[in-house]
Amino acid sequence: MQEVFISHLKAKSRDNTSFVDEIASVLDIGYDAAYRRINLKTSLSLEESVKLAKHYKISLNNLFEVGDPNTILTQLSPRPSNEKGLELWFKQSLQNVIPLTKIKDAEIIWSGKDISLFRTLTDSHLTRYKMYVWLKDLDIEMAKSKITFDQWVKTIPTSLLQSAFDLSDIYNHINITELWNDNTVNGTLQQVLYYFEAGLVSKDMALLICDDIHDVINHIEAQTIRQSINELQNEKFFRLFKCDLHTLTNTAMIVTPHQKVFFSPFTVLSYFKIEHKDTCDMMHEFLEKQMSISKLLATSGERDRTIFFKTIHQKISIVKERINMDDKMSFL
Known part of the structure; x- marks a missing residue:
């Protein structure tokens, strides 16, 4: 022993x-x-x-x-309650995954009820908006305040943004498998509508955020077609499955030749880290079962892939139309 x-x-x-x-x-x-x-x-x-x-x-x-x-025993992630806490959360999450970049065959599997966190931490309006939404949920003082996104975005600390960008960059250096369905984008779009209708995001900014979501989807489609994370094909693979049967959960599983671990959502940005071998094997088996009955969009045919991404883009466009319509109807 x-x-x-x-x-x-x-x-x-x-x-x-x-x-x-x-x-x-x-x-x-x-x-x-x-x-x-x-x-x-x-x-x-x-x-x-x-x-x-x-x-x-x-x-x-x-x-x-x-x-x-x-x-089984689990490890609970820190719960950020302000900007400093969110920055620390990004840095600690980075420390959890950065060793993976040194393991040749390591893989992240994402069960996407929502768009992956890593994809919403780039240098974009969407990233800044996600931070605003998280802090409105987690920071008691900010939740009470009337500060709009347009006001808050001008005050974001550079160090907070950099910590987010550093975490997002991990996704460029590891094999990725994602499971999506037609509703994966819905949560993000609903957030945009909610805060726009509440008067906390301006029309122009809401439309820019929607454009960023279009860009994220375009980027994922390009990765899906070439089956690679970046333009250096076969450097790190990317697989996107369309899952129509099981409910997706925002679970992230890390698989290496030596170990499996998964992160299960608890509350906003909080998660359980689970390393118990038998439990991890069960989760991995379940995710593989989901993949076996889902469509791998790189090989399922151009028609299926095109329809899938077109459906998502249409949802984003509908939200943009509603934002423009609400603005036109504001005199009533």
């Missing part, structure tokens, strides 16, 4: 220092004493094990499957 524990600690340790020195520092013991523990010549005490687990952020229960076999 201690051997397994030590091996996990080594995997979590920093590369720029001696592992023995690191253990000695955490436990506040001498080099020789740390060496003996690492080489299993001296047993770790319970107190030492807990101290090391906390330092390296390892769950002893999860590692050794302590407790009810039908009960």
